[in-house]
Amino acid sequence: MQKVLSSEFGIDDISVGWERPQDSAHGDITTPVALQISKKVGKSPKEIAEKIVSALAKEKTIEKAEIAGPGYANIWLTPAALVAALGSTRQACMAKVKSGAPVIVEYSQPNIAKPLGAHHLLTTLFGQSIANIYEHLGYEVIKWNYMGDWGTQFGKLSIAVSKWGDGRIASQYTVDELLDLYVKFHNEVENDDTLEDQARAVFKKLEDGDPELRAFWQDIITVTKSALSSIYEQLHVSFDTDKSESFYEDKMEPILEKGIASGVFKEGEGGSLIVEFPEESNMPPYLVRKGDGATLYSTRDIAQMHYRLEELKPQEILIVTDIAQKLHFEQLAATCEQLGWDITGFDNVLVGRMRYADKSMSTRKGNVLRLEEVLTEAVRRAEEKIKEHGDHIQADDPAELAKMMGIGAVSYGIVSQNRKQDIVFDWDKMLSFEGNSAPYLQYTHARARSVITKAGEVSDPKQVESLTEKERGLLNTLLKFEHVLKEARTNNMPHILANFLFELCQSFNSFYNDTPILKAEEPTRTLRVYMTLLTADVLKTGAQLLTISVPDRM
């Protein structure tokens, strides 16, 4: 191909992009290269495509090559070539051996003393999926839950517990009760505007090492962590580390001193410390230390960046956060650059925000929808759905299936969407069990597994003379898998994988619906069973990367 371009048109500097067309009428693979170089060589796209096609038609793996539309070269491969290519799809189902410098993926970021809300699903599930995909492709991944366990909120909470609590010690409160107290604090601020200042003072005391406050703080952390772990387990979310804000407590001062010395950190209003950016950056100053000398999240993020760069030498640092934090991370990146650090591997992976009808999902206002409640409702609805199906159910354990379907539906609703999109929370949408949904994937997998069980032994595919339209369609879809995984990783976009899995289900179900598999004649039967097995494998692998489990029977 490259040779044809070079000898015929003297083009050496363009890489030929082969694509898999969306529509099977356009062949197995296609390229618009003739359109792209047309102007450069001064010939019509059709003329160029003509040369390409006639050169390609001689290849023995090519069944047919033709020009279509304004100048596409469309290629149909031979059945033998298509079937032979399935080996790479099979390989893509297996996790590669890990190597290279680590990739840090930071996500979820819950706040201590608050339960997870529905809005945490975005960063938690996208982060986990991205981390899973990296790991599958052979990257050494550090899954990092950076918890908000430091800051003025502890001052607020301490005041709230002593003012409005019922005298219990901190470790005896539930996370929900702590949240109520936190909300109460913010309501009371309207009556007493000194509360905020009091909270800041209490946090300063904690930061200065007050033993009583330290014990209080430790209790709250313990309570919160145990509540979190049950939810993460249900969501198939796990972490390698949860080094949190407090971990950087003693790592900030040296950096601040250095930065002051080098002039990056300057004095701001009221004795605070700020970083300034050039006019053209359009960024406001970045506050790195408060007037009272206490640190902020920005200070800890700077210390964290330093720690990660120095101690872990990662090739990438992906911080998954919602878009409201974009400016903060741009300021952070610019600050690190001013400090002379190399942050080329750093990327703030943005996700949209979740809104709930017209209310804001702010924890401070107390109208947060708790994630636990969402998951419970999801499983309840799945149980109802299973009951509707009555005798048709083949699942060995309906309760287990309900969990898989319910939680899967929630997760799929998130990860199947472009992460940058805002999500408006809606029960019916979130808990969809039909069409483009987790249960559709799960059902398709169970269907494929069922065929395989009945088929007995599955052997390698035999060569066939010709392929039906449905067979060719399914083959081509299966062949996309490897490329889809790479695309999902390079763009940090798990929905690319989700969309592909949905497409595979459609392709398989369409094939299944009017193509006999077990009753087919040899060698066709062997090929069809093999394709069914591969479909099941790809679905299971892909779904798991997206945190979703699939059953063998349902």
Place this chain on the structure above:
RNA sequence: GCCCCCGUAGUUCAAUGGAUAGAACGGCCCCCUCCUAAGGGGCAGAUGUAGGUUCGAUUCCUACCGGGGGCACCA
């Protein structure tokens, strides 16, 4: 006020600058003597407005309109 993100069928979402803008849900109509009908097939239905760049724009640029977010002592 300044800055950032988003506007695609009735609804929720897709579409590395490429072919006739794909799905799902909802609506209407078909398909179980056949490997699971939680499925398959069909019909109707969309790029906010006005310009620009390009052989070609949902995609890139400009303005406007509409929605969301951010802008130093919260994270």
